[in-house]
Amino acid sequence: MMNTRQTISDRHLELEGISRRFGNVQALDGVSLAVERGAVVCLVGHSGCGKSSLLRIIAGIDWPDGGRVLLDGREISGPAGHVEPEDRNIGFMFQDYALFPHLNVTDNILFGLKRVGRRAARERCDEIIGRLGLNRLATRFPHMLSGGEQQRVALARALAPQPEIMLMDEPFSNLDRELRNDIRTETIELLQELGTTVIMVTHDPEEALSAGDMVVLMRGGRIIQSGAGAELYERPSCPYAAEFFCSFNKVRTACRSGYAETPLGRFAAPGFADGAQATVYIRPQCLRVNGDGHGVECTVVDCALIGEIEQMHIAVAALAEPLRIRSTDRSRLRKGDTAHVSVSPEQVLVF
Numbered sequence: 573m574m575n576t577r578q579t580i581s582d583r584h585l586e587l588e589g590i591s592r593r594f595g596n597v598q599a600l601d602g603v604s605l606a607v608e609r610g611a612v613v614c615l616v617g618h619s620g621c622g623k624s625s626l627l628r629i630i631a632g633i634d635w636p637d638g639g640r641v642l643l644d645g646r647e648i649s650g651p652a653g654h655v656e657p658e659d660r661n662i663g664f665m666f667q668d669y670a671l672f673p674h675l676n677v678t679d680n681i682l683f684g685l686k687r688v689g690r691r692a693a694r695e696r697c698d699e700i701i702g703r704l705g706l707n708r709l710a711t712r713f714p715h716m717l718s719g720g721e722q723q724r725v726a727l728a729r730a731l732a733p734q735p736e737i738m739l740m741d742e743p744f745s746n747l748d749r750e751l752r753n754d755i756r757t758e759t760i761e762l763l764q765e766l767g768t769t770v771i772m773v774t775h776d777p778e779e780a781l782s783a784g785d786m787v788v789l790m791r792g793g794r795i796i797q798s799g800a801g802a803e804l805y806e807r808p809s810c811p812y813a814a815e816f817f818c819s820f821n822k823v824r825t826a827c828r829s830g831y832a833e834t835p836l837g838r839f840a841a842p843g844f845a846d847g848a849q850a851t852v853y854i855r856p857q858c859l860r861v862n863g864d865g866h867g868v869e870c871t872v873v874d875c876a877l878i879g880e881i882e883q884m885h886i887a888v889a890a891l892a893e894p895l896r897i898r899s900t901d902r903s904r905l906r907k908g909d910t911a912h913v914s915v916s917p918e919q920v921l922v923f
């Protein structure tokens with residue numbers, strides 16, 4: 573029998589048809605989403621799709637024109653009223669960290685603990701300073717900290733009031749790539765250890781796929797697709813979702829007997845009528861050049877080593893555009909060489 577209590581209590585945050593308009597811009601257009609307790613949710617999408625607007629409404633620093641926000645099943649924004657941001661137990665971490673320049677690390681953290689008694693605030697501050705390894709930085713001012721250290725202080729300040737939900741707007745985008753990966757992993761591990769529900773905004777597809785239990789792809793104020801990262805990557809619901817997470821080779825063609833016919837082979841196209849036009853989406857890593865004559869003949873247009881990956885463009889006589897191939901194998905082919913190319917059909921998409 574289904575455990576209803578469990579189901580209800582697991583649903584930490586719910587958005588029901590959230591809309592928000594700014595003048596002529598429909599920033600959010602009926603966004604509905606259920607977030608499980610302790611989940612890490614990544615809101616992802618191109619600039620202007622409404623990610624920050626949604627975060628601001630969840631935080632309570634902005635109001636929806638339509639729809640409701642529920643926390644543990646209780647309406648906190650909507651027709652029934654508005655719970656103030658400070659009464660939501662929701663932490664917010666901004667992209668620029670928004671540390672107070674005139675306060676040192678300790679005082680920045682204490683600032684968020686004004687509602688707690690002085691002694692308890694001090695204890696919590698010391699605890700979070702210890703937990704995040706900030707002891708030696710405790711008396712420094714923000715301008716005396718590196719980007720990574722500032723990020724950590726901002727995290728400490730947001731965590732000190734022990735929020736149940738942490739909202740983070742592009743929290744790692746000011747860090748260089750190497751540092752970003754380490755700090756992201758560390759931050760998410762800590763939040764998961766604390767059992768905090770995380771809603772994080774990013775416009776980086778890789779960050780979303782690697783960091784989120786649930787990835788929510790937005791466009792034009794709407795959710796295009798949501799689910800586990802692997803699901804969005806492997807089974808995108810539309811061309812937009814497919815291309816957001818992978819740069820595909822695209823071959824336009826006609827369908828026949830449930831297959832899209834291309835010079836590279838035929839691919840299952842269920843639901844397409846005979847003669848219907850379709851586009852076959854082929855991932856660069858699903859193409860393989862073979863020296864044994866297996867596949868379709870091609871000519872190498874260029875070939876470059878990018879770190880561990882070899883990237884090549886090849887021309888196939890019957891295709892207008894060259895195809896891009898990415899592989900961890902070394903082909904040792906050069907521009908102008910002739911080879912053969914084959915496709916692993918499992919990951920090919922037809923739209």
Ligand SMILES: Nc1ncnc2c1ncn2[C@@H]1O[C@H](COP(=O)(O)OP(=O)(O)OP(=O)(O)O)[C@@H](O)[C@H]1O
Nearest residue numbers: 594597598599618619620621622623624625626775
């Ligand atoms: N206060 C505002 N007044 C007017 N327009 C706004 C306001 N806030 C957001 N918008 C508009 O609403 C749309 C969504 O903005 P939002 O900041 O939510 O997008 P975003 O996905 O977070 O973008 P980015 O990745 O660039 O931060 C944009 O067209 C933006 O210009």
